[in-house]
Amino acid sequence: MVSGTLLSGNEAVARGAWEAGVKVGVGYPGTPSTETLESFVKLPDVYAEWAPNEKVALEVAAGASLGGVRVLVTMKHVGLNVAADPLFTLAYTGVGGGLVILVADDPGMHSSQNEQDSRNYARFAKVALVEPSDSGEALEFTKQAFELSERFDIPVIVRSTTRVSHSKGLVETGDTITPAALGEYVSDPSKWVMMPAMARRRRVDLDDRLSALVDFAETTSLNRVEMRDSSIGIVTSGVSYQYVREAMPEASVFKLGMGFPLPVKRLTEFASSVGRLVVVEEADPYLESSLRSMGLEVSELYIPRTGELSSAAIGAAFGLSAPQLREAIDDLPPRPPLMCPGCPHRGAYHALRKINAIVTGDIGCYTLGALPPMSSMDSCVCMGASIGMAHGLEIARSDSNMKRPVVAVIGDSTFAHSGMAGLVDIAYNGGASTVAILDNRITAMTGHQGNPLNGQTLMGTKSRELNIEALCSALGIDRVRTVDPHDLAASVQALREETAHDGLSVIVFKAPCALLLKEKELPFSVNDEMCNACGLCIGLGCPAISKTSTGKAEIDVTICVGCSQCVQVCRYDAIEATGPACDIGGV
Numbered sequence: 001m002v003s004g005t006l007l008s009g010n011e012a013v014a015r016g017a018w019e020a021g022v023k024v025g026v027g028y029p030g031t032p033s034t035e036t037l038e039s040f041v042k043l044p045d046v047y048a049e050w051a052p053n054e055k056v057a058l059e060v061a062a063g064a065s066l067g068g069v070r071v072l073v074t075m076k077h078v079g080l081n082v083a084a085d086p087l088f089t090l091a092y093t094g095v096g097g098g099l100v101i102l103v104a105d106d107p108g109m110h111s112s113q114n115e116q117d118s119r120n121y122a123r124f125a126k127v128a129l130v131e132p133s134d135s136g137e138a139l140e141f142t143k144q145a146f147e148l149s150e151r152f153d154i155p156v157i158v159r160s161t162t163r164v165s166h167s168k169g170l171v172e173t174g175d176t177i178t179p180a181a182l183g184e185y186v187s188d189p190s191k192w193v194m195m196p197a198m199a200r201r202r203r204v205d206l207d208d209r210l211s212a213l214v215d216f217a218e219t220t221s222l223n224r225v226e227m228r229d230s231s232i233g234i235v236t237s238g239v240s241y242q243y244v245r246e247a248m249p250e251a252s253v254f255k256l257g258m259g260f261p262l263p264v265k266r267l268t269e270f271a272s273s274v275g276r277l278v279v280v281e282e283a284d285p286y287l288e289s290s291l292r293s294m295g296l297e298v299s300e301l302y303i304p305r306t307g308e309l310s311s312a313a314i315g316a317a318f319g320l321s322a323p324q325l326r327e328a329i330d331d332l333p334p335r336p337p338l339m340c341p342g343c344p345h346r347g348a349y350h351a352l353r354k355i356n357a358i359v360t361g362d363i364g365c366y367t368l369g370a371l372p373p374m375s376s377m378d379s380c381v382c383m384g385a386s387i388g389m390a391h392g393l394e395i396a397r398s399d400s401n402m403k404r405p406v407v408a409v410i411g412d413s414t415f416a417h418s419g420m421a422g423l424v425d426i427a428y429n430g431g432a433s434t435v436a437i438l439d440n441r442i443t444a445m446t447g448h449q450g451n452p453l454n455g456q457t458l459m460g461t462k463s464r465e466l467n468i469e470a471l472c473s474a475l476g477i478d479r480v481r482t483v484d485p486h487d488l489a490a491s492v493q494a495l496r497e498e499t500a501h502d503g504l505s506v507i508v509f510k511a512p513c514a515l516l517l518k519e520k521e522l523p524f525s526v527n528d529e530m531c532n533a534c535g536l537c538i539g540l541g542c543p544a545i546s547k548t549s550t551g552k553a554e555i556d557v558t559i560c561v562g563c564s565q566c567v568q569v570c571r572y573d574a575i576e577a578t579g580p581a582c583d584i585g586g587v
């Protein structure tokens with residue numbers, strides 16, 4: 001009989017941390033990592049919080065570790081770029097209580113702006129890394145990661161990928177351990193104050209700790225050899241191991257559960273016990289180049305370096321074409337992402353389009369403004385970049401006759417994450433940008449997390465809401481105004497006035513995410529006789545509005561939330577309220 005609890009990889013990491021006695025979790029949301037902290041906070045006797053960004057999350061964790069408790073930090077791969085600064089130096093300081101960082105990579109960019117292979121970070125920052133290949137390992141490896149962190153005095157990365165984080169598997173769960181009572185706090189500047197004299201000593205110490213970790217890697221059961229047919233030996237790790245087992249069930253496999261440091265002796269032994277040594281891995285040729293630098297002869301094998309790996313791709317690399325290795329069906333109708341009916345961002349984009357703005361954009365639901373029918377975004381690079389890029393663009397074009405106004409567009413969570421520093425820069429350097437903060441009262445894109453602007457904490461309490469007007473005033477920005485983006489005329493007017501003004505100004509487009517509405521307004525419908533098929537309402541790109549065979553507009557009352565934006569763009573009074581309002585639930 002099959003037993004166990006069905007958990008996703010993310011849930012299993014949370015459970016593993018809890019079983020390891022972790023009482024503190026901190027992170028910043030980001031697909032595919034988000035559910036880790038969301039499921040951790042549901043476990044008994046824990047404290048968890050969303051930090052405004054990943055750097056702060058890791059710093060909070062570093063403080064908790066300094067305080068002697070075990071702490072879990074969670075983020076997606078790009079978050080580790082933001083947290084890289086403390087990470088590199090935390091390798092030197094080492095830890096107090098065990099410090100484990102769940103980093104979820106997103107090969108194939110299901111919901112990310114780039115692909116990164118976080119295994120490189122472990123080698124670069126000189127911290128240990130473990131890499132589960134399913135939910136069971138996610139739980140076990142996370143528990144072990146805390147042991148390793150304390151035993152070798154080092155932060156440990158648990159590296160996951162979308163398929164491991166989001167697939168579910170049966171997991172044997174256990175109980176939590178009760179951590180020993182904390183002794184009196186003792187200062188230790190030689191370990192924790194990384195000024196050059198101390199850092200130089202810790203740098204040498206770090207190499208000693210890494211050597212001890214290499215010895216550990218040679219014997220740990222995190223790494224294992226599965227000998228089968230010895231003509232081919234495959235070195236692999238993470239989810240690639242699952243694909244290898246499916247595509248090449250007879251091959252011998254060296255499964256690395258520890259991605260850094262690597263067990264040189266064991267890998268060398270394995271290489272000499274197989275006919276042909278190959279590496280199968282997703283994303284960067286991290287293992288392949290490591291094995292080559294160990295002097296091992298790795299056979300060439302064509303593995304795609306972009307996107308996700310699959311059993312079919314591995315089978316093809318080995319010249320197999322078994323029917324069970326077919327790629328997933330790819331002739332499904334495309335479903336491009338859209339802003340929801342009643343999304344307040346749509347009103348802001350309508351107004352931006354009206355003033356023909358050049359939009360330096362940012363990351364969130366509002367990035368959808370880049371797609372038709374809005375097609376109103378000129379750049380989107382990373383969280384927080386919109387504000388600095390607007391300033392840079394204006395510097396670059398200051399001598400030319402810039403015909404179109406430049407507007408930085410950023411969401412509320414993203415503003416708190418890393419937009420604020422950009423605003424400080426413009427205020428400090430006397431720039432004249434217009435910054436539009438699209439405050440929909442939630443971190444919508446990653447599934448409705450609280451953030452400093454709405455004051456909702458992960459513990460379910462309500463704290464204070466960051467006051468943008470007061471913040472701007474402290475920065476010396478006197479032109480700050482708040483507009484309801486559903487009021488299209490007011491939105492256009494605000495943008496016209498602020499972009500015409502020769503100085504820095506901030507417009508807060510404030511209205512809750514449509515999915516937060518507990519009750520919708522009266523839905524609207526189209527009066528067929530009045531509609532003259534001009535298409536203006538369809539140009540809003542609202543999924544509730546479609547074109548009939550006669551070219552006239554039609555509104556799906558079951559999804560219309562009555563935001564009235566279409567009513568405002570209609571020049572023929574053809575859209576009118578209908579029927580009773582209905583309860584659409586909400587969060």
Ligand SMILES: Cc1ncc(C[n+]2csc(CCOP(=O)(O)OP(=O)(O)O)c2C)c(N)n1
Nearest residue numbers: 030363364365366411412413414443444445
């Ligand atoms: C460094 C980094 N961390 C996390 C993410 C994941 N992420 C993308 S958008 C976003 C927040 C969007 O929230 P907000 O700015 O409020 O816009 P909304 O989706 O609500 O419109 C997050 C957390 C990311 N892309 N990069």
